[in-house]
Amino acid sequence: MLHIVVCVKQVPDSREIRIDPKTNTLIRQGVPAIANFYDMHGLEEALRIKEQHGARVTVVCMGPPPAEKSLKQCISLGADEAVLVTDRGFAGADTLATSYVLGLTIAKVGETFGPVDIVFCGKQTLDGDTGQVGPGIACRLDLEQLTYVHKVEEIDVEHRRITVQRLLEDGVEVVQTSMPVLITALKELNKVRRAPLPGMLRAATYKPVIWTTADFPGLERAKIGLKGSPTIVAKTWVPEQKQVSTEMIEAQTTTGTATALVEKLWQTELPSRLGWLAEEEV
Amino acid sequence: MAEEKAKQTQASDMPDWSAYRGVMIVVEQRAGVAKNVSWQLLGEGRKLADKLETDLIAMVLGQDIYHLAEEAIAFGADRVYYCDAPELRDYRTRPYSRVCLQTIEEVKPEIVLFGATATGRDLAGAIATHLPTGLTADCTILDVEPDPSRLLLASRPAFSEKMLATILCKQYRPQMATARSGVFEARVPDPQRQGKIIAVPSQMAEDEIAAQVLRFIEATETFNLEEAEIIVAGGRGLGGPEPFKLLQELADALGGVVGASRAAVDAGWIGHEHQVGQTGCTVRPKLYFAVGISGAVQHTVGMQSSDLIVAINRDANAPIFKFANYGIVGDLFQIIPAITDSVRQKRAAVRLGQQETAQETAATVEGRN
Numbered sequence: 008m009l010h011i012v013v014c015v016k017q018v019p020d021s022r023e024i025r026i027d028p029k030t031n032t033l034i035r036q037g038v039p040a041i042a043n044f045y046d047m048h049g050l051e052e053a054l055r056i057k058e059q060h061g062a063r064v065t066v067v068c069m070g071p072p073p074a075e076k077s078l079k080q081c082i083s084l085g086a087d088e089a090v091l092v093t094d095r096g097f098a099g100a101d102t103l104a105t106s107y108v109l110g111l112t113i114a115k116v117g118e119t120f121g122p123v124d125i126v127f128c129g130k131q132t133l134d135g136d137t138g139q140v141g142p143g144i145a146c147r148l149d150l151e152q153l154t155y156v157h158k159v160e161e162i163d164v165e166h167r168r169i170t171v172q173r174l175l176e177d178g179v180e181v182v183q184t185s186m187p188v189l190i191t192a193l194k195e196l197n198k199v200r201r202a203p204l205p206g207m208l209r210a211a212t213y214k215p216v217i218w219t220t221a222d223f224p225g226l227e228r229a230k231i232g233l234k235g236s237p238t239i240v241a242k243t244w245v246p247e248q249k250q251v252s253t254e255m256i257e258a259q260t261t262t263g264t265a266t267a268l269v270e271k272l273w274q275t276e277l278p279s280r281l282g283w284l285a286e287e288e289v
Numbered sequence: 290m291a292e293e294k295a296k297q298t299q300a301s302d303m304p305d306w307s308a309y310r311g312v313m314i315v316v317e318q319r320a321g322v323a324k325n326v327s328w329q330l331l332g333e334g335r336k337l338a339d340k341l342e343t344d345l346i347a348m349v350l351g352q353d354i355y356h357l358a359e360e361a362i363a364f365g366a367d368r369v370y371y372c373d374a375p376e377l378r379d380y381r382t383r384p385y386s387r388v389c390l391q392t393i394e395e396v397k398p399e400i401v402l403f404g405a406t407a408t409g410r411d412l413a414g415a416i417a418t419h420l421p422t423g424l425t426a427d428c429t430i431l432d433v434e435p436d437p438s439r440l441l442l443a444s445r446p447a448f449s450e451k452m453l454a455t456i457l458c459k460q461y462r463p464q465m466a467t468a469r470s471g472v473f474e475a476r477v478p479d480p481q482r483q484g485k486i487i488a489v490p491s492q493m494a495e496d497e498i499a500a501q502v503l504r505f506i507e508a509t510e511t512f513n514l515e516e517a518e519i520i521v522a523g524g525r526g527l528g529g530p531e532p533f534k535l536l537q538e539l540a541d542a543l544g545g546v547v548g549a550s551r552a553a554v555d556a557g558w559i560g561h562e563h564q565v566g567q568t569g570c571t572v573r574p575k576l577y578f579a580v581g582i583s584g585a586v587q588h589t590v591g592m593q594s595s596d597l598i599v600a601i602n603r604d605a606n607a608p609i610f611k612f613a614n615y616g617i618v619g620d621l622f623q624i625i626p627a628i629t630d631s632v633r634q635k636r637a638a639v640r641l642g643q644q645e646t647a648q649e650t651a652a653t654v655e656g657r658n
Contacts, residue, residue, distance in 0.1 A: 021448050024451060102414075103418060103422075103423065136426065137424075137427070138410045139424055142382070142411055142413075143414055143417075143418040146414075146415050151500060154407060155407045155411075175407045175408065176406055177508055178505055179505070180502055180504075181503040181505070182500055182502050183500070184499045185499040237458045238424070240456055241442070241455045241456065242454070242455050243447060243452050243453065245451070246586065251612060251613070252614075253610050253614065254614065255615075255616045255617070255618070256615055256617050257617070261623045261627045264619065265630070265631045266627075268628060272615075273635060277575060278639075280575055281519075281544070
């Protein structure tokens, strides 16, 4: 039976974060914590593979204890087991330190629950927006790597092959590779299900497996948390908004306003810069 | 990203990095055609290298790509390392990352930059973990501190583009970053420019590579927001998918394309490839129409570098008007079709004028004969 690991991060819903206009600082209060939604598309795909081919689905998450909420959500949707890797020592990790810990975690999941065939990550997280942890984990575990996947075309369990479509800027690439493989999920991959009642009941009493630094005998302290993070944030600021003098255009009629605007535009350098003055045919 | 606040950049607390010199750009290509972001990064990399008084280095991988090495020189590189091999025809993480790693280990650049594309992010993520070193994603501002620190100041949008953050990597080399397409400017290529082109060997044989690219389906809709000269963008104020047709008509009349704010994309009114700002793309067209867009920071950071901005909104107090060169307060359902008509007439008049001029010229010539 296939063993699929899904990496999930609990993040502040950054869409809800506002900037205090007076102090130019972030207003974090009242911002809800949610499971990174790209990760949930990874979970959904894992559950679909489970239904079609039979699989064990293990969810892993690195984060503070409240992240248990997102893991319970994954259990309610149909994940078999959930592991929360939590320790103050992990705090402040950048993508390099995060992929180190998640790499160790997935290796341990493999030892504990059976060898891992597929790892799903979201394309990126809502709070970090980097998309670097997936490739980082693949590198740590020496897995094949398929990023920006919007469709899983075929899983050949017998030959341990997987064929996917990757959505790139200039088109769609169909790639086949061997398992074990790490896949990063786009939101186009699938539609995430609603939790069924039995799942919700199981989640209500479910306690995730908790691992701390003590559970990783080979862990190198210098590679985790803030200390293990090569990148540091030197400063953050609210981008200065370019102020321009705005000319409001208003005429008696709509047509008048439209004509006035177009006349204004034609008086700028725009038509010559766009080659409209020399045009022969549109 | 580790959140360590406002640490002063002091050279004294950094290791000796004098073995690492040069700014390297990893050029992305498909079928022998380079992605624009690669040449844009060479343009920006040239500035960084000049400030550091060091070489600008390009790395080109693929099959039959020697011409790209020459182009890289024309676009500003001093040195180009290229790997031309059949197993590099299609991008695949392992064979590409092995060649890059080998070259980075030998050449020891102090900075390595990639386009923040799917391929660039895929490759940079693998390389940075292998090395290991720090990698900053999706930068929109790049700068360096001169000697002695020679630090890369990599700035990127954070918190859904509501803020910018400057990220440093002090304790590792090279310093790596991916940078967004459409933000930096490519230089005008100079075919006379001289530089060194150095071949490097491929690191994997085909039978060692598990991944196979079975086919590539080119995007049918050749839609490129980043390179559009004119964008007519719509937001929440449109109220639904239908009014985007009006925007499309105006865009067609102007020879432009349709863009959208995140609100409109999230509502499912238009595809995500149309999104400007906030994990969409940064655009700097010659003319930008913001229709029914209120002007939240996450949108305006993506479009405020446009040459000319026209805002149309029902709400006279919408923040978007602060960015606009021209503003119209009104109902877009009336005003947009009126502008479309006016543009069509204006352009038709220009063409007619040319025909008349041409006829006059012809008549004059005939008259002389």
